Amino acid sequence: MLIIPAVDIKRGRCVRLLQGREDSETIFSDDPSAMAARWEAEGAELLHVVDLDGAFKKSPQNVEAIERILDKVHIPVQLGGGIRNMETVSMFLDLGVSRVILGTEAIRNPSLVEQVCQAFPGKILVGIDARNGMVAIEGWTHTTQQRAIEVAKGFEGHELAGIVFTDIHKDGMQTGPNIEETKRIAESVSTPIIASGGVADVNDIRALAALAPLGVVGIITGRALYEGTLNLGQALEVVRGEESGGQLFS
16 A cells, blocks of 8 residues: 655645635645655655646646646656646656546546556556545536545446545545545445545554455555654654555556
């Protein structure tokens, strides 16, 4: 299992939002690449980078900042936010991104997921973001009538690298992850699951690490690391003592 620090970019800066609300940002650094390098130095083996402006504006907005991260770190980077077509997926993979996350477009256009998985097997993640169990899209501004667990099942059979599952009510709140819903989704599919949202401290890491045998292969954490309620080294010690139920990077 991997602990995956989040580097969220808004107007070129490293920020965190509360429940994905655009007006609720906390700025942690003017240099996202420096934060990325910090997490690599502290032992991270994978980074989760999100172009928040891209998510809201439906196309990449922080390409230069992303390029600086790719130039500065040597560990794999998974990237989401505003990626809506094959051309953008291809562009980021060519730049050196290791995995590309499709969120809104995966929900609106599932056939695109099939196409990009065929073109780039093992390089695509689907982001499923849920509010009260229902999938939200467009930078989390619109809640659909689709249940997260059913959407996850719909991607079975594709050559996905994994599904990033985020509970929106938990995201950035440090109130603890949604263990039960994460467990239900992991039990319902064979695709590896990356859990996101709500991690506050090492006890939350232990709770999610217990789901490794079900196929939860990673934990994304942001605010807890930035505010110091979670120590990355301690979190890594916890998960390295657990057997992973799947593998994200071979």
